[in-house]
Amino acid sequence: MRVLLSTIGSRGEVQPVLALASELRALGQDVRLCVPPDFRDRLEGLGFDVVPIGPALRRTTLEQVRKSAGDTVATQFETITVAAEGCDVLVAAGALQFAARSIAERMGAAYVYAAFCPITLPSERHAPPPMPWRSPGETDNLALWREDAQRWNTMFGGRVDAFRAAAGQEPVDDLPGHVFTDRPWLAADAALAPWPGDPRVVQTGAWIWPDERPLPDELREFLDAGEPPVYFGFGSMHAPAEVAGIALEAARAHGRRAVVARGWAGLAVVDAPGCLGIGEVNQQALFRRVAAVVHHGGAGTTTTAARAGAPQVVVPQMYDQHYFAGRVTALGLGAATEPGVPTVAALTEALDTALRSHAAAREFAGRVRGDGTSVAARHLLETVPLTSA
Missing domain, CATH: 3.40.50.2000 (Glycogen Phosphorylase B;)
Structure with missing residues (x-):
């Protein structure tokens, strides 16, 4: 056929x-x-x-x-x-x-x-x-x-x-x-x-799709060098440039390092200790090694994070992303911010909720087929x- x-x-x-x-x-x-x-x-x-x-x-x-x-x-x-x-x-x-x-x-x-x-x-x-x-x-x-x-x-x-x-x-x-x-x-x-x-x-x-690509050496070395970081990425969304700086401040407020995916927005990653900018990588492997995933709420990213047992913060921008923001919150897998660009305070608060959702996210991972x-x-x-x- x-x-x-x-x-x-x-x-x-x-x-x-x-x-x-x-x-x-x-x-x-x-x-x-x-x-x-x-x-x-x-x-x-x-x-x-x-x-x-x-x-x-x-x-x-x-x-x-x-x-x-x-x-x-x-x-x-x-x-x-x-x-x-x-x-x-x-x-x-x-x-x-x-x-x-x-x-x-x-x-x-x-x-x-x-x-x-x-x-x-x-x-x-x-x-x-x-x-x-x-x-x-x-x-x-x-x-x-x-x-x-x-x-x-x-x-x-x-x-x-x-x-x-x-x-x-x-x-x-x-x-x-x-x-x-x-x-x-x-x-x-x-x-x-x-x-x-x-x-x-x-x-x-x-x-x-079973992604079997190894993580890049630089990313793997960054992950090995300390506690699990927080991942920030907006996939194919054309996210505003200031999101990268807001993400780093929110991570630092919790004493966390940050991995920032440049994505289609081409986010300018802050050149600072504890922050690594990355291109397109194997999310299935990466999400198993992070403290939380902050993302736009696309179906694929939400599913990959849920399957990896990673707590989530959804920052919805449009269309079905609002639905997945609601599901992450309702299932106790993390939190969501208001649509658009979050403030540092709002993202820090949502990240706090997500980091306290680790056990629930790990339990839910076993339910994702x-x-x-x-x-x-x-x-x-x-x-x-x-x-x-």
């Missing part, structure tokens, strides 16, 4: 797609990846066939993403059509997947939509992710999801229907329902991010060829 795995997200969406691709390849399947160009070299280095889609995200600001949102429909139809040639199934993972199902229908291929966070899938039991344009004061979950659907249909529905009409396909009345299908997948750990009971959703567990990727791969091979797009 030939499978196309498609995502237009950053590392938090590409990494789980890589995990599923690796598992499917190990099971003898032919896999192609359609991902942003930022990840092409790395994935091709792992032996995958890669079709790049869209602009390089590392050089794209959030405001540019908003302004070019309409262009993504055309980009997806053009690029995924080429990438999907000869494929038996298309798996669209993550947000804003507008074209894959229409392309699957044209080609007679199967189609699966997979989300990485429960609140990105509609349910009467939760509201959609917080967004600036939400109706003020509205608390009815279904009303908020209807508002979301109307916005999708208004902003993107016409563009999608134009491409469908050109291929002789019927228009789509409900774009979110069309994208998600009536049986979407949820690639999230059931203990950390449970689906609230609706049996139509297939919760596979998180797709975790590591077989979500194999569950998803088996489910794909056993059921998807029997379904239609």
Whole structure:
């Protein structure tokens, strides 16, 4: 079977797609990846066939993403059509997947939509992710999801229907329902991010790529030279430059050293004793050796820290990060700050809570499953060829 795995997200969406691709390849399947160009070299280095889609995200600001949102429909139809040639199934993972199902229908291929966070899938039991344009004061979950659907249909529905009409396909009345299908997948750990009971959703567990890279010598020597430090990182978020200095002050307030991941923000790490700046490393290995993980609340980082038994401080910025901030707090795995850039006092206080959550975080680690990727791969091979797009 030939499978196309498609995502237009950053590392938090590409990494789980890589995990599923690796598992499917190990099971003898032919896999192609359609991902942003930022990840092409790395994935091709792992032996995958890669079709790049869209602009390089590392050089794209959030405001540019908003302004070019309409262009993504055309980009997806053009690029995924080429990438999907000869494929038996298309798996669209993550947000804003507008074209894959229409392309699957044209080609007679199967189609699966997979989300990485429960609140990105509609349910009467939760509201959609917080967004600036939400109706003020509205608390009815279904009303908020209807508002979301109307916005999708208004902003993107016409563009999608134009491409469908050109291929002789019927228009789509409900774009979110069309994208998600009536049986979407949820690639999230059931203990950390449970689906609230609706049996139509297939919760596979998180797709975790087993990272076996050794830590860089400089980082390993830093870790060996003292007590476990506090890790600070904001992944693919374009975090403000002052975050690095705030992080170091918060760590010092607790007598801790700091490891600061430069990330896509290119954080300028303070040149001071007890502080080490790092690039992209094996988080699975690193998080087992730190006192706490301070991060933006992406699904991948939250899951990796939880699985490592590391206490967490979530500093949410947008979208599903608010959900994971709430889960970390509710589960007693640490604390969360207000969205945006925290003050030194706020981050110091949250870090105090996290450092006192060590025992709870270690206990919870045993509840985070590591077989979500194999569950998803088996489910794909056993059921998807029997379904239609």
